[in-house]
Amino acid sequence: MTQTRAADRRILLATLLAALITTLLTPGRAAAASLQEVTGFGSNPGALRMIRYVPDGLPAGRPVVVALHGCTQNAAGYGTGSGWLQLADRWGFSLVLPQQQSANNASSCFNWFQTGDIQRGRGEAASVAQMVDRQLADVLGDPSRVYVTGLSAGGGMTAVMMAAYPEKFAAGGIVAGLPYGCAQAAGSPYVCMYVGATQTPRQWGDRVRAARPGHPGPWPRLTVLHGTADRTVTPATMTDLVEQWTDVHGADPTADTTDTVGGHPHQVFRNPAGDAVVETYALTGMGHGQPVDPGSGPEQCGTAGAYALDVDLCAAYRLGRAWGLG
Secondary structure, X not given: OHHHHHHHHHHHHHHHHHHHHHHHHOOOOOOOXXXXXXXXXXXXXXXXXXXXXXXXOOOOOOOEEEEEOOOOOOHHHHHHHOOHHHHHHXXXXXXXXXXXXXXXXXXXXXXXXXXXXXXXXXXXXXXXXXXXXXXXXXXOOXXXXXXXXXXXXXXXXXXHHHHHOHHHOOEEEEEOOOOOOHHHHHOOHHHHHHOOOOOOHHHHHHHHHHHOOOOOOXXXXXXXXXXXXXXXXXXXXXXXXXXXXXXXXXXXOOOOEEEEEXXXXXXEEXXXXXXXXXEEEEEOOOOXXXXXXXXXXXXXXXXXXXXXEEOOOOHHXXXXXXXXXX
């Protein structure tokens, strides 16, 4: 019996050793990274929490993506459901996932409509900017490859960051979001959300330019994704975003390219130099939420759930490809 047990132990140890060697020698095989909360990242005038994700073994000089959740959501859930964590592992970049607190907004919405939170150096906008600086310093990220995206209220705050801190972001992705200064232009955040605001392209562009007076450029490029059946944020805001950011880039609001991607209308707007500066995806029949395409295919990502809608197109993948992440 003793000899049998000793033999069993030897077999078990040999099996474990073989498994360990296989794990260590298999390319791309590593322990999964986890979300981390970072404190003391700055004065944090907006009283936000900083959550981040850094894939194991991430080398220096890699991009940073800031992903802002929507109302009633949280950083961890949005990072997973949208597919951004999945792509961070696949393509090798780090994530900053700002977390709203209920003390700031009872519905956990970022305050894209509050003057004190959308100006450079103030409130939530300043807190997110401080998170970017901390992340770049900690992971030795590439400051020329920082991107920002978000859903709904997070999309509204994405426009805020692009306008107030254009030197920090190469591009942004707004999902079911709103133009910068929309609440002020419409006189109410609800009018902006449900109806939109009446502005000329120049008036929209002026709101962005006023957020960062004297900025010589370049301005961040923009991609917008919005459901045509959205009843929470009117799809008209996508047109407003196009008018705002084509004006900022000195382009006209007439698409230079119109095609379909995944069965959904897609447009590209170019500046006079021929550079793509704005692009849009009109998600046919989609309501309010983040487009995802669950599965293991090369273009698939995300998990369907509340405000994460399976429409056979993953917004995070399309944004990542547009930004050259993968």
